[in-house]
Amino acid sequence: MNKAVALLEEKFPEEVVEVVEFRGDTTIEVKPERIVEICTALRDNHETAFRYLSMIAGMDYSPASPRFGVVYNLYCHKHHNRITLRARLADDLAPAIDSVATVWSTAIWHEREAYDMMGIRFNGHPDLRRILMPEDWVGHPQRKDYPLRGH
């Protein structure tokens, strides 16, 4: 079994929602509340050593509920393997999750982008501003209910 899955199931048995193996990719869905602890454990554990955050993607699963989610892709340079972490956010109107910027510095910009594009708030983020859109922009363009054109 994947070492990351084993670690999470041992240390955070309550948090793991599901584990999906698809086309050789491992995706672990976790509850959002303890995401910082989970990420810190995955980074610092000797066996997993996910020292590198590849990307964070904000997700809009509408019309499903919970509507919003955040996806983290982690890479380990020691074993050359990857996992995807997924968290679904309970609040459809004001989606929020704790920031992992303290775990990986690169998360600062990824989270700014997810905030800008999807309107997901990252609690404890050092500098949560829009990044691609102008500062006075109204709305979050990558939400599914935001029109492609004719805005």
Added chain:
Amino acid sequence: MNQTQALQRTETMQLNVGPSHPSTHGVLRVLVELDGELIVSADPDIGFLHRGIEKMCEYRTYHKCLPLMNRVDYLAGEVNNFGFCLAVEKLLAIEVPKRAQYIRVMIVELTRIASHLFWLGTHGHDLGAMTPLFYCFREREKIMDLCEMASGARMFPLYFRIGGLAADLPEGFLPAAADFVKSFDKLWKDYDALLTENIIWKERTVGVGAMSAADALDWGWSGPMARGSGVDWDLRRDNPYSSYEEFEFVVPLGTKEGDTYSRYLVRMQEMLQSNRIVKQALDKIAATEPGDIKCPDPRVSLPPKELVYTDIAALINHFKLIQEGITPPAGEVYQAIEAPKGEMGFYIVSDGGPQPLRVKVRTPSFVVLSSLDKLAKGRLLSDLIALIGTMDIVLADVDR
């Protein structure tokens, strides 16, 4: 505090660099706070080239995403398509024929050389070296000619398809490519002679923008940026795709300083290694059956034209593929490739329909640019130009 010290203390100054400054490599605006000539903070303001490529992908079929992907990193157009095609092929669980895999590797490695040449020419030019630009663009032109030969287009070849290639290589391509490969190692020596031991070049690059390996990983650096800081990591070697495991090449690492000069050395060596891979690819292509460039799976590839005219099932298949597009099974995949600028990742979520539910493009330029403030702090304003140059960013790649 005596009076002279008090007089020397001044207020900081805000300076706008860009968004249309020649050395910002596109439409990048950097809001710099200066104390005299020293940088207190540098805040990149991006998004001027945001085209909403990820959003647009959600409204079109997988094949129609390809022209958009070409324009993510426009200096290495076909590399983006390479990653996107691999991701969709992973989603579909199909494999493309060996000949197509080798041709893809060859085109992508040629593109890597072209991208590195563009970086070298402009980076050198930014720092006051005029000559390398002309040399580099001379060879880049030859690579673009090869792309034009294969696909008809120079910057955006759009030569790869999900499941293979648009067409086989034209007659005369392999000898032309072989000529380029043969000449490149010698031409490379010209750039090397102009810069590597050049005292002005070293003054501007040595010690500028140093990053430790641990910090590089923390800031998400990949590709030549990370290798310049001593991270021994190359996706082509460590997580091979498209038959890279069959090729022999070395992953060059930088000096222990991890500075701008170190990254220069890494990219210079990478060009030679890419040339080596192209050479091997040419031999491998020559050993495969011409015409075998598409995965025969009817879910993905159009049937042969003769069959469309003579066989009703093939006609229907053709019609459905054009009208509806590919329908991969529901699921999510992440496929990363070693692009010229670092790790380029494609996270694709499918709900089983003909259009992707979500496409996330992880681009190396976006990630690397986020660490500009860290590198620039406490340096001279003129170093900012060296830092933007060494990052090898393309604003289309940053903004998507």
